[in-house]
Amino acid sequence: MLTIIDRYILKRYLATFAAMLLMFIPIGIIIDVSEKVNKMIENKIPILEIAIYYYHFTIYFANSLFPIFLFLSIIWFTSKLANNTEIIAILGSGISFTRFLRPYIIGASIVSVFVLLMGFWVVPASSEGFNNFRYTYLKGGGKEQMRGDNTDVYRQINDNEFLYVNSFNPVSNVAFNFALEKFKKDQLVSKITASRIKWNPEDSTYTMYDFTKRTVGILGDKIEKMPEKKTKFSFELEDLTPVVYIAETLSLSELLDFIDKEKKRGSSNINVYMVVLYKKFSVPVSAFILTIIAVSVSAMKRRGGMGMNLTIGIALAFAYVFFDKIFGVLAEKSSFSPLIAVWFPNFVFGILAIFLLRNAKR
Incomplete structure (x- = not known):
């Protein structure tokens, strides 16, 4: 049974995350348009094609940077709670820090399931539309590079x-x-x-x-x-x-069948496909890890206020993305295990989350 405090925090969790997406996606679109507008004009791309591309771009962009958006949104509203001494009042009423985390975990569960289902069916279709447009209209010799x-x-x-x-x-x-x-x-x-x-x-x-x-x-x-x-x-x-981004465009069942077929064929790109498969499951799990880290970092009232919390949060968020990208490329370009490469950032930041949570409880 959710209490008033649970509903209050959960509402802030989801609303701030949605606001963060709505704030940064238009910025991403504007930057993308400024970079590609010359080629769009040169290639005389129909307006409808461009509109469809930016629909796919929105989903692709949001899915790619979802960990950063989620992390910063939690840092933002939790820091406001801390600066307004709301967290002190909640904990002072006898509620433990672990109990205080419950609405955050519920919010992370909702976001995680949503991202998981999107990754199974919606994101693959948008990835195909996004990449097809780029290789067809925006890259020189793009159709040849696709394969x-x-x-x-x-x-x-x-x-x-x-x-x-x-x-x-x-x-x-x-x-x-x-x-x-x-x-x-x-x-x-x-x-x-x-x-x-x-x-x-x-x-x-x-x-x-x-x-x-x-x-x-x-x-x-x-x-x-x-x-x-x-x-x-x-x-x-x-x-x-197969096109270089084929794995990104397949639903879960199609991807499993494709990987099985490619293994029998002795494909040299099998690690690339395995990375895509494992990320469908590792990215949703990161919602829980990043939520715990964000709350642990921002629940304390600091001298630097919200700015200090955001600085720490941005540094940790980009460190996570850096680890994720580096190990993903390492698995794709070498014999390094895709399973270890994909889950290693979650493992490292999971340990960090436990450490920060214990420190925050004190």
């Missing part, structure tokens, strides 16, 4: 088939120096090669040029050659080199 390295692509399609292409053009859907090998119990059964292969979207087929198929036999190999051959395969050429 990263398109040379020497080697993939395992399933348990028995392996595919190789020397290079892949995602714009024309053409791959060069194509080879498809089929094995049975580690023994080569057949191999198909072609100088190039083209995807035909109108009938979902492939056209292979300079086609050669070698079928391995007990008494001798069978060779089949044709200048051009049209057929169907179980893979799609676009799947050879």
Whole structure:
């Protein structure tokens, strides 16, 4: 049962967080517009496209910086409570500091569930719209950059088939120096090669040029050659080199299926996808850790007032974001465990939260 004090603090918690979002998102939009307005004019982008982009930008921006917004909003209104001696009055009435934290934890739970659900379904769609716009209209050679390295692509399609292409053009859907090998119990059964292969979207087929198929036999190999051959395969050429931000655009179930498929294919980008998966769960948990730190830092009335609390809060918030980004990149670019990289900032700041909470209780 929530008391009057619980409802009062919870209302301030959620209202200040919402106000912080509404205050900083327009600033983010203005800065983004000032940086990109020249390219928007040069590329003659339709107003409707720009409006849709900034709808996606708002969600993408808020999700990316949500820990900072939440942290600063709690610092802000808790410092006001402390400066108005409201916290002293609450604790002086016999309420323990742990009991005082209850509405904060309830607020963190509400925000955490909201961020978790947004991360599963809403944020992926906005990430796709945000990134598609950037690569299509704002980056030179953006469509080519969307797929990263398109040379020497080697993939395992399933348990028995392996595919190789020397290079892949995602714009024309053409791959060069194509080879498809089929094995049975580690023994080569057949191999198909072609100088190039083209995807035909109108009938979902492939056209292979300079086609050669070698079928391995007990008494001798069978060779089949044709200048051009049209057929169907179980893979799609676009799947050879997924767009660099593909994991961000998938819902939870789609991401799990995609990661499973990429693991079987031996994808070199698997760590990137695992980081995205783990962050869907670690970011909501950070709401609890940052809430405890923010309350512990700002509940005491300091000589510097709210300014001192905000200074400490901003330093801690940016330290958290710094750790999060550094370890995320470390996992994506090396063999460092994505699980450890994603959860390490929460672990470190969780220990800090316990220390600060014990100190605040005194």
